Amino acid sequence: DAGVIQSPRHEVTEMGQEVTLRCKPISGHDYLFWYRQTMMRGLELLIYFNNNVPIDDSGMPEDRFSAKMPNASFSTLKIQPSEPRDSAVYFCASSTGTGPNSPLHFGNGTRLTVT
Amino acid sequence: GEDVEQSLFLSVREGDSSVINCTYTDSSSTYLYWYKQEPGAGLQLLTYIFSNMDMKQDQRLTVLLNKKDKHLSLRIADTQTGDSAIYFCAANQGGKLIFGQGTELSVKP
Numbered sequence: 001d002a003g004v005i006q007s008p009r010h011e012v013t014e015m016g017q018e019v020t021l022r023c024k025p026i027s028g029h030d031y032l033f034w035y036r037q038t039m040m041r042g043l044e045l046l047i048y049f050n051n052n053v054p055i056d057d058s059g060m061p062e063d064r065f066s067a068k069m070p071n072a073s074f075s076t077l078k079i080q081p082s083e084p085r086d087s088a089v090y091f092c093a094s095s096t097g098t099g100p101n102s103p104l105h106f107g108n109g110t111r112l113t114v115t
Numbered sequence: 116g117e118d119v120e121q122s123l124f125l126s127v128r129e130g131d132s133s134v135i136n137c138t139y140t141d142s143s144s145t146y147l148y149w150y151k152q153e154p155g156a157g158l159q160l161l162t163y164i165f166s167n168m169d170m171k172q173d174q175r176l177t178v179l180l181n182k183k184d185k186h187l188s189l190r191i192a193d194t195q196t197g198d199s200a201i202y203f204c205a206a207n208q209g210g211k212l213i214f215g216q217g218t219e220l221s222v223k224p
Contacts, residue, residue, distance in 0.1 A: 004157070031210075033211070033212075035214075041216075042214060042216030043158075043203065043216075043217070045211055045212070045214075050210070055210065056209075056210070091158075093157070093158075098207070098210040098211070099207075100163040100165070103148075103160035104150075104158070104160065104212065105157075106156075106158045106159070108156055108157050109156075109157055
């Protein structure tokens with residue numbers, strides 16, 4: 001099992017550019033979560049999906065952020081236009097459920113730097 | 116909504132016990148978790164406790180839960196340099212996990 005795969009590992013872009021982060025969850029996991037980690041705010045849940053359907057996007061900062069899950073094996077998080085304050089590590093995680101017997105499996109994250 | 120708080124840093128000597136503390140606000144959280152993050156990696160589940168339990172022990176790890184005070188702690192016995200990492204407390208809010216800011220544990224030889 002390859003685990004949750006995120007790409008790219010690092011992304012450096014200029015303010016105003018579009019950024020797309022990608023995630024491949026573990027096969028068979030029905031839940032997919034996008035988190036953002038910063039020194040100031042810690043780990044924040046942005047959005048999560050169940051069976052490819054967005055369930056809770058209340059953590060998405062603003063309209064510049066959008067997330068999709070077109071199929072069970074792929075999700076994207078897009079920022080358009082990007083701003084320096086979006087610089088953070090973005091994690092994708094997947095799980096088979098929502099209880100303790102279904103722990104979150106995290107990818108290694110995408111470190112985004114917006115200059 | 117749920118709010119989870121932790122102190123940011125803890126430094127201990129190798130062989131000592133480490134105690135990492137966490138408070139949460141939502142008494143309806145049914146599960147509380149401890150995750151570990153090593154440099155450059157995602158978080159990994161260490162252990163969890165049901166809200167109707169007071170204590171759970173798993174090898175060198177002991178989790179204590181004071182539900183009345185909404186206080187959770189993680190004790191690591193005989194702390195090793197390999198335990199140096201960031202430790203996150205998390206509480207469930209419905210189908211999602213709310214994480215604390217993480218406690219950076221530094222273990223000095």
